[in-house]
Amino acid sequence: MAAEGTFVATGTPPTFTFAVRLGAADTGTCRWLHRLLGVGFVHSYPRRKPHYDDEVCFAVRALEDLVEVVVPFMDEHLPPSYKRSQFEAWKHELLKYWEDDASRRRPCTVVDCEALQRAKGLCRRHYYGAFGR
Numbered sequence: 001m002a003a004e005g006t007f008v009a010t011g012t013p014p015t016f017t018f019a020v021r022l023g024a025a026d027t028g029t030c031r032w033l034h035r036l037l038g039v040g041f042v043h044s045y046p047r048r049k050p051h052y053d054d055e056v057c058f059a060v061r062a063l064e065d066l067v068e069v070v071v072p073f074m075d076e077h078l079p080p081s082y083k084r085s086q087f088e089a090w091k092h093e094l095l096k097y098w099e100d101d102a103s104r105r106r107p108c109t110v111v112d113c114e115a116l117q118r119a120k121g122l123c124r125r126h127y128y129g130a131f132g133r
Contacts, residue, residue, distance in 0.1 A: 005083065007090035013101065016094050017061050018070045024054035033058045037073060039065035067098050 008017040018040075022029060030042045040060035047054050060070055071091055078084050105116040108123035115123030 003083075007087050009090055009093050014093065014097055015061065016063065016066055016090070016097070017059055018066060019057055019059040021055055021057045024056050027056045030056045030058035037069055039069045063094075063098060063102055066094060071095070 004020050004022060006017075006019050006021070008019065009015070020030060020033060024044060027042075027044070034040055034042050037060070039062065040058055042056060042058050045055045045057065060066055071094070074087050074091070078087055107113065108115050108117055108126055109121040110123070110126045113123055113126060115125065118124045119127050
């Protein structure tokens, strides 16, 4: 990860990616990462120029997978390095977006209710109970 891993945040709203791109001879490494983390995908790409090698890429783009799998894995295993500082900056952006702006259904705002929100921060039961239906 420290050499070949990349942490990317692009666009508005941002798209976050963790990727490892290698020469086609290292396809096994990308497949191993896919099995190890249990998320993401592996794609092969033809060479971009005649003197280049074919490429293989392991990537994770799903926000939930990045937050729940990639971040904890990197927190535990990525050693102090320049790549670690890149990861920390990317993680800060990712987690801020996840908490504040990501389009996802959150739990009901009523204390001890685990149901997902439907409208106005309430689950179906609390929303319709509050509005008399």
